[in-house]
Amino acid sequence: MGQFIQQLINGLTLGAVYGLIALGYTMVYGIIGMINFAHGDIYMVSAIISVTALTLMSAMGITAVPLALALALIIAIAFTSVYGWAVERTAYRPLRNASRLAPLISAIGMSIFLQNMVQITQGARVKPIPTMMPGGIELFSHNGFSVHLAWTQIMICVVTVVLMVAFTGLITRTSFGRQQRACEQDRSMASLLGIDVDRTISYTFMLGAALAAVAGVMVTVYYGVVDFSIGFVAGIKAFTAAVLGGVGSLPGAMLGGLLIGLIESFWSAYLSPEYKDVATFAILIMVLMFRPSGLLGRPEVEKV
Amino acid sequence: MNALVEQDLGGIMAARLKDALRIGLVALLLGLPMLGLATQDQGSGLTVLTRWPLLAEFVGAVFVGRLVLQWLVDHFHLRKLQRERVAAKTAVVVQRPWLAWLGRVMLAFALVLPIAFSGNRYVVDTATTVLIYVMLGWGLNVVVGLAGLLDLGYVAFYAVGAYSYGLLSTLFGWGFWQTLPVAGGMAALFGVLLGWPTLRLRGDYLAIVTLGFGEIIRIILVNWTDFSGGPNGINSIPRPSFFGLEFKPPGDTPTFASFFHLDYSADQRVIYLYYLILVLALLTNLFVSRLRRLPVGMAWEAVREDELACKALGINVTGIKLSAYAIGAMLGGFAGVFFAARQGFISPESFVFSESATILAIVVLGGRGSQLGVVFAALLLVVLPELGRDFSEYRMLLFGAAMVLIMVWRPGGIIARREPTLRLVGLVAEQGAAP
Numbered sequence: 051m052g053q054f055i056q057q058l059i060n061g062l063t064l065g066a067v068y069g070l071i072a073l074g075y076t077m078v079y080g081i082i083g084m085i086n087f088a089h090g091d092i093y094m095v096s097a098i099i100s101v102t103a104l105t106l107m108s109a110m111g112i113t114a115v116p117l118a119l120a121l122a123l124i125i126a127i128a129f130t131s132v133y134g135w136a137v138e139r140t141a142y143r144p145l146r147n148a149s150r151l152a153p154l155i156s157a158i159g160m161s162i163f164l165q166n167m168v169q170i171t172q173g174a175r176v177k178p179i180p181t182m183m184p185g186g187i188e189l190f191s192h193n194g195f196s197v198h199l200a201w202t203q204i205m206i207c208v209v210t211v212v213l214m215v216a217f218t219g220l221i222t223r224t225s226f227g228r229q230q231r232a233c234e235q236d237r238s239m240a241s242l243l244g245i246d247v248d249r250t251i252s253y254t255f256m257l258g259a260a261l262a263a264v265a266g267v268m269v270t271v272y273y274g275v276v277d278f279s280i281g282f283v284a285g286i287k288a289f290t291a292a293v294l295g296g297v298g299s300l301p302g303a304m305l306g307g308l309l310i311g312l313i314e315s316f317w318s319a320y321l322s323p324e325y326k327d328v329a330t331f332a333i334l335i336m337v338l339m340f341r342p343s344g345l346l347g348r349p350e351v352e353k354v
Numbered sequence: 355m356n357a358l359v360e361q362d363l364g365g366i367m368a369a370r371l372k373d374a375l376r377i378g379l380v381a382l383l384l385g386l387p388m389l390g391l392a393t394q395d396q397g398s399g400l401t402v403l404t405r406w407p408l409l410a411e412f413v414g415a416v417f418v419g420r421l422v423l424q425w426l427v428d429h430f431h432l433r434k435l436q437r438e439r440v441a442a443k444t445a446v447v448v449q450r451p452w453l454a455w456l457g458r459v460m461l462a463f464a465l466v467l468p469i470a471f472s473g474n475r476y477v478v479d480t481a482t483t484v485l486i487y488v489m490l491g492w493g494l495n496v497v498v499g500l501a502g503l504l505d506l507g508y509v510a511f512y513a514v515g516a517y518s519y520g521l522l523s524t525l526f527g528w529g530f531w532q533t534l535p536v537a538g539g540m541a542a543l544f545g546v547l548l549g550w551p552t553l554r555l556r557g558d559y560l561a562i563v564t565l566g567f568g569e570i571i572r573i574i575l576v577n578w579t580d581f582s583g584g585p586n587g588i589n590s591i592p593r594p595s596f597f598g599l600e601f602k603p604p605g606d607t608p609t610f611a612s613f614f615h616l617d618y619s620a621d622q623r624v625i626y627l628y629y630l631i632l633v634l635a636l637l638t639n640l641f642v643s644r645l646r647r648l649p650v651g652m653a654w655e656a657v658r659e660d661e662l663a664c665k666a667l668g669i670n671v672t673g674i675k676l677s678a679y680a681i682g683a684m685l686g687g688f689a690g691v692f693f694a695a696r697q698g699f700i701s702p703e704s705f706v707f708s709e710s711a712t713i714l715a716i717v718v719l720g721g722r723g724s725q726l727g728v729v730f731a732a733l734l735l736v737v738l739p740e741l742g743r744d745f746s747e748y749r750m751l752l753f754g755a756a757m758v759l760i761m762v763w764r765p766g767g768i769i770a771r772r773e774p775t776l777r778l779v780g781l782v783a784e785q786g787a788a789p
Contacts, residue, residue, distance in 0.1 A: 085561065099387045105400045106391070132383040141758050148765030151504070154561075155718045158711045159757025166751040171388045175395060282707070286565060293562045324577040331566030335551050338563060342554045 052195030057319045058312070063203045063272070065311020066210035070265040071288035072295070072303035073217065074258030080234045080298040081254050082146070087157035088137050090285015091164040092259045096130040096266030097276040098168055101177045104270070108180070115182050119205075119271065126263040133164075134259025135252055142255075143248070161281070168278040176277045179270060202272045213264060214304060220257075221300065230254060234298075287314075290334050296347020305345060366428075374420040381416035385409050453769070457726050464632055468625045475621055478628050482696065484736045485631040486689055491716040491728035492638045493685030498714065499722035500651065501678035502658030504561045507548070507568025508713050511541040511683040513575065513705035515690020520588040520700050521581075530594035530695050534688060541687025542680040544571075549679035553672055568710055575702040587701025594695045596626060627696050634692060638685055639725055645681070654678050655723075719760055721767025730768050734760075 071093050078086045103125040107118045141156040186200035221227040232240040233250045241247045269284075270276050291310045295302025310330055317329040337345065390409035393400040464481075471477040490512060497505045518537035522528040528536075548567045552560050575582045582588070593601065601610050601623035610622060645651040653674045656664050665671055694700050716735055720727030738756060739749045760768075 095388075101400065102387055102391050102393050102402060105393050106402050109402060129383060129387050132380065136380060136384055140762075144762040145765050148761075149722075151498070151718045151722065152761050152765040154504075155715050156758045156761035158715065159754045159761065161754070162708070162711075162750055163754030163758065166748075166754060167388065170747060170751060172392050173394070177393055177395070177400060180399060286562075286569070286707075289562055290566065293559055297559070325573065328570050328573050331563075331570050334566060335563055338555055338559055339551045342559065344559075 052190075052192040052197050053319065055189070055197045056195075057315045059197070059199055059203060061312035061315030062308060063206050063311070064315060065291075065308035066206050067265045067269055067272075067307075068284070068288045068291045068310050069304040069307025070210060070213065070261050071284060072291040072307045073300060074262050075289055075292040076295075076297055076300060076303040077230075077254050077258050079292070081230065081237075081251055082142065084142065084150070084153050084157070085289065085297075086137070086142075086255075086258070087154065087285070088141065088160040088164060089258065089262060090283075090288065091161045091168075091281040092130060092133055092137065093262040093266045093284055093288075094276075094278065094281030095133050095164060095168060096126045096259075096263035097270045097280060098172055098177070098266075098278070099129050099263075100126045100267040100270045101179055101276050104179055104182070119182070119267075123264060123267050126267045127260045130263035130266070131256040131259045134255040134257075134262075137164075137259075138252055138255035143251075161285075165278055165281060172278065174278060176275050178275045181274055182271050202268075206268050206272060209264065209268060213261065217261070218300070226250075226253060287330070290330060293344055294334050294337055296344025299344070299346040299348075302344055302346035370421060370424050373424065374417050377420045378413050378417035381413045382409070385412045453726055457729075460726075460729060461636075468628050472625075473621070475624055478621075478624050480736065480740055482624075482628045482631055484732050485628070485635050486693060486696075487713065487716055487732040487736055488729050489631065489635040489638050489689045489692075490686060490713045491720065491732055492635070492642055492725060493682050493689065494713050494717050495682075495723065495725070495728055496642060496645075496654070496685065497678050497682035498717050499724070500646065500654040500658065501675060502654075503675060503678060505564045505679075505682070506561050506707070506710055506714065507564035507566070507571075508682070508686055509705045509707070509710040510548070510568040510571040511544060511686035512690040512693065512709070513571055513702075514541045514544050514683075515687030516694040516700045516704070517575065517582060517588070517690075518687070519691040519694040520591050523592050523694075524588060524590070529592075530691070534691050537691045538684040538687045541690070542684040545679040545681075545683025546676055548683075549676045553675055565707065565710075568705075568707060572702050572705055575705070582702075585701060585703075587699060587703075588694075589699055591694050591698045591700065593623065593698060594627070594630065601626065631692055631696075634688060638688070642685075643725065650674070650677055715757055719757075719767055721769040724767065724769040727767055727769035734768075 071089065074089050074092070075086060078084065078089070100122045103122045104118060107121060112118050112121065137157075137160055141160040142153055145153040145156060183201040183205065186198050186203070189197040189199055191197070221230065229240070229245045229250050230253075232243070232245055233247055237247055240250075265284075269280075287310055288307065291306035292303045293306070294309060295304070295306030313330055313333055314326045317323075317326045321329070341347075386409065389412050390405060392403045392405065394403050464485075467481055468478050490508070493511075494505065494508045497503050497508070515537045518540050519528075519530070519533045522533050522536065523530075548564065552563050555563060576585055578584070595601070596610050601620075609618070610616075610626075616622070646655075653664070653669055654677075656669065657671055657674050661671060664674075693704070697704075712735060716728055716731040719734065720729070720731035734756075735753075739753055
């Protein structure tokens with residue numbers, strides 16, 4: 051029982067991070083119908099930037115954890131969204147009217163580029179940062195197994211919930227959100243109605259990158275180590291989450307993220323940690339066999 | 355009049371400078387956290403290293419580069435030309451008979467290559483690698499280029515072929531030619547296994563499922579140590595022999611060198627392997643180009659163009675897709691057998707996602723459906739990193755950048771061709787150009 055609750059907490063924390071990254075995939079997919087293969091690497095770039103920012107701040111004597119964390123978040127979001135913008139500009143915009151595979155390949159190229167760029171400029175070694183939020187609270191103890199809720203886990207869950215609420219508000223209530231949804235429905239119609247489609251797509255990429263940036267900062271603080279190669283695995287997990295929930299559906303991305311996180315943490319705890327990724331993909335395949343457009347996705351209407 | 359032009363020029367210059375400054379600012383923002391700052395492990399923890407000169411050089415280079423690029427674009431009307439070229443291409447179907455000739459020239463070159471570069475083992479080795487990728491590209495072309503199904507896990511079938519040969523030869527002493535059909539069959543089986551659950555899926559859902567399938571195979575190979583040797587892989591896989599004659603120094607049994615009364619040289623095996631993969635690749639090409647003329651090949655292209663119409667016409671879409679998966683996978687399996695035989699050692703390291711991405715890139719860069727395009731793309735993607743070996747640190751960086759640039763430059767691939775193999779002209783079916 052104790053272990054079950056503990057794994058539930060761990061799984062939800064992991065799932066929240068996947069969900070945040072998955073939102074970026076889903077948003078970009080919704081608007082341009084493309085999987086942004088470089089998105090996982092954007093997340094990795096953010097994690098690396100946050101290490102630099104946190105190190106810089108501790109050198110400058112900013113030791114108050116909430117302040118340091120807030121500053122790191124702002125810095126990471128600011129720089130990472132520029133990366134998101136640049137990726138869209140170089141790898142996607144020139145290929146907007148090309149066949150579907152062309153942007154996929156250029157995105158894979160971009161992903162390889164980003165990963166190697168970070169490896170060369172920042173070094174290949176694992177970057178550890180000092181523990182920022184040690185400890186947590188002990189929820190209860192059962193048969194000698196005590197269930198812990200770490201402060202970092204609380205932080206991740208709180209930040210994710212706040213972001214989700216803010217993000218839903220942004221998409222449903224602001225004029226940018228309206229434009230974004232209009233572009234998702236019909237890009238050419240939206241542009242006829244005076245919406246700057248290019249700018250909306252740019253902002254969507256920046257927004258997705260900003261969400262990945264938050265995930266990157268939180269993971270840095272949570273695990274305390276980061277390196278240049280974390281983007282690929284996190285990227286495919288989040289991508290899987292987005293597909294599982296139904297690509298294009300925002301609540302679906304979050305739900306998919308949480309499910310993947312839970313599957314992973316329970317599978318590692320009770321069955322075999324080595325095969326946790328196999329389990330993730332196998333369950334994905336099974337879900338897709340019965341619901342080909344994901345859990346919350348709407349089936350595509352085929353037109354002749 | 356002159357004053358007007360001058361004022362106009364001044365305006366253009368100001369606009370260009372503004373644009374370059376904007377791009378320079380973006381470069382500054384991009385470069386600051388990566389080039390300007392870096393964290394270093396100093397034993398007691400991380401410290402931040404600043405590299406302002408490097409950052410300044412980068413921003414300066416981007417600023418000047420942007421100015422030059424803008425000047426080039428304006429001066430040579432590059433954009434306009436490009437647009438016209440695209441328009442011309444889409445408007446008329448261009449028949450290019452010279453492509454067939456180019457193909458023949460390249461084939462002739464491939465045939466004489468080991469003789470022309472005899473003694474230069476490095477060139478022959480690189481050419482062999484190119485041919486492996488050509489074969490893989492031709493195999494994946496069936497799935498992606500002809501049937502229009504996106505496959506991000508193609509490397510799984512390559513792995514199935516390689517491990518089939520690795521295990522059958524080390525455990526049961528099977529030979530290369532004995533294993534080839536079995537491994538091809540195994541890979542085809544896996545192809546059907548993957549294809550079956552994905553038949554209802556479209557586009558990107560298919561992409562993630564195939565990606566997941568490739569990862570599943572790799573993770574199983576890494577973790578199922580009893581079966582696959584785990585991360586250590588399989589060692590001392592026997593090399594293929596020439597009709598029972600082995601390539602080794604003279605001994606008790608007749609070897610290749612002693613049978614033909616030649617002096618033994620290690621190059622003989624390298625050259626033999628080169629011709630072996632050349633023959634396999636040519637057979638693949640022949641096989642695929644013949645299949646394209648058969649009903650099943652035409653059905654692949656029909657499904658690619660319009661699945662719904664095919665269903666409406668009563669074509670068995672399920673069977674068509676499965677056959678594309680099976681045949682593509684089989685060809686990948688053959689390539690895998692050759693790979694294992696050539697390396698003599700295999701491990702899961704060789705079958706990672708980036709390998710799948712490279713093969714897919716070869717197909718897409720080459721131009722989907724174009725057999726010759728695959729050859730060019732394979733040449734480019736294998737030789738480019740080889741050339742970069744001197745600055746090996748930047749190899750993959752340049753590789754990634756090249757992938758983006760080539761796609762932006764030619765989104766349809768090097769040889770953009772999406773015409774059907776058979777074309778109906780005035781109610782008479784006429785065969786398209788061969789390559």
